[in-house]
Amino acid sequence: MERLLTGDVDARPLAVLRVVIGVTAFARALVAYGILERLLRPTTIRLLYVSWLPQLGPSAIPWLVALWAAAALLFACGWWTRTAGVVLAAAILYVLLLDEQTYSNHLYLLVLIVLLLVLANAGAALGVDARGDTRPRAEAYAVWLLRTQVSATYAFAALAKLNSVYLSGATLAGYMSPTLLAALPEATRLPFVLACSWGTIAVELGLAVTLWSARWRRVAVAAGVALHVGMVALLPPGARVQLAIFAIEMVALYLVFFVPLASCGRVDDLAEG
Amino acid sequence: MRATLVVGFLTLQVVVPTLLLFGARPVRFGWQMFAAHTRAPAFVVERADGSRAVIDVDDYFAMRRGDLDPTVFDRFPAHLCALEPSVVTVYEQRVPQGAIEAHACR
Numbered sequence: 383m384e385r386l387l388t389g390d391v392d393a394r395p396l397a398v399l400r401v402v403i404g405v406t407a408f409a410r411a412l413v414a415y416g417i418l419e420r421l422l423r424p425t426t427i428r429l430l431y432v433s434w435l436p437q438l439g440p441s442a443i444p445w446l447v448a449l450w451a452a453a454a455l456l457f458a459c460g461w462w463t464r465t466a467g468v469v470l471a472a473a474i475l476y477v478l479l480l481d482e483q484t485y486s487n488h489l490y491l492l493v494l495i496v497l498l499l500v501l502a503n504a505g506a507a508l509g510v511d512a513r514g515d516t517r518p519r520a521e522a523y524a525v526w527l528l529r530t531q532v533s534a535t536y537a538f539a540a541l542a543k544l545n546s547v548y549l550s551g552a553t554l555a556g557y558m559s560p561t562l563l564a565a566l567p568e569a570t571r572l573p574f575v576l577a578c579s580w581g582t583i584a585v586e587l588g589l590a591v592t593l594w595s596a597r598w599r600r601v602a603v604a605a606g607v608a609l610h611v612g613m614v615a616l617l618p619p620g621a622r623v624q625l626a627i628f629a630i631e632m633v634a635l636y637l638v639f640f641v642p643l644a645s646c647g648r649v650d651d652l653a654e655g
Numbered sequence: 656m657r658a659t660l661v662v663g664f665l666t667l668q669v670v671v672p673t674l675l676l677f678g679a680r681p682v683r684f685g686w687q688m689f690a691a692h693t694r695a696p697a698f699v700v701e702r703a704d705g706s707r708a709v710i711d712v713d714d715y716f717a718m719r720r721g722d723l724d725p726t727v728f729d730r731f732p733a734h735l736c737a738l739e740p741s742v743v744t745v746y747e748q749r750v751p752q753g754a755i756e757a758h759a760c761r
Contacts, residue, residue: 387657421717427734429727483718487688527664535686538672542690556692557721
């Protein structure tokens, strides 16, 4: 445990993850702009989530989104990485808490990943801050926390689905694209929805465990990609951009399971051979 | 310092979603994606001149998520009344073929 807390690992996989997450956060800023613009229309109902949170006026929204997008680009480029990461996480957290309509689980996940990448020193490679660093190292404990975050996300997503309504297929049928369901022969609709519902729980529980196993990791990655592609394909077009962003976040996070933690050490130890 | 950080983060990762599993679903910060689906009620407004119009709920939301807290719709009739002074009554049907509630605007 002490080795995990004080050890370090190759920073390059973390830097690749940082670039993907930064670009994803930039794309999500554009989606957020549309939602925030609609939120501040006089006809839109406000569902305040945190009553004491200062509310921005319509003129401030472009500035907030610009700050979010700029921080995301700097984070992706590894330029002022830690500062950019903290600003990015703060901007997203503000939007997350602004209203019930601006909350989403993948935004919450984005905040946690960005903060963990800051702690991991993900700017140590493949970026402006990393110029001249020939042996970039990242913090092993933060990589381990990124792994546990992936497992927790999948495990709780599966556990929350263990309820009678979801298991009946009604919940997923409510989310599925109506045109897709209508295209299926009537006799196959319920079996299809049930297979998707039960299959999702099985895959999510399986991913939470098998990504940790060197033996099963490649199978887990294939199953995870299939799960996320299936979600994007089956759910309504209006949700697809956000689901695609969530899919990219999760699949990119699989990288941290390929960073060897068992052999993590300090740079000094490694230099001594 | 790092040990404290790890313990704190694990608490956020595990304890919070575990506690939320024992409450009503859907709930935020618990990774309960697609675990429950909230159906929007049907709304009709009646104006002072006696005319009626079906409301498209999505016109009044920035993003009507499928996992919105169902109690959100309790506030919707008052919102419609406040938006349009000519509206005198908002009719609400929570489920298809279900009972119709009338909310008089004040």
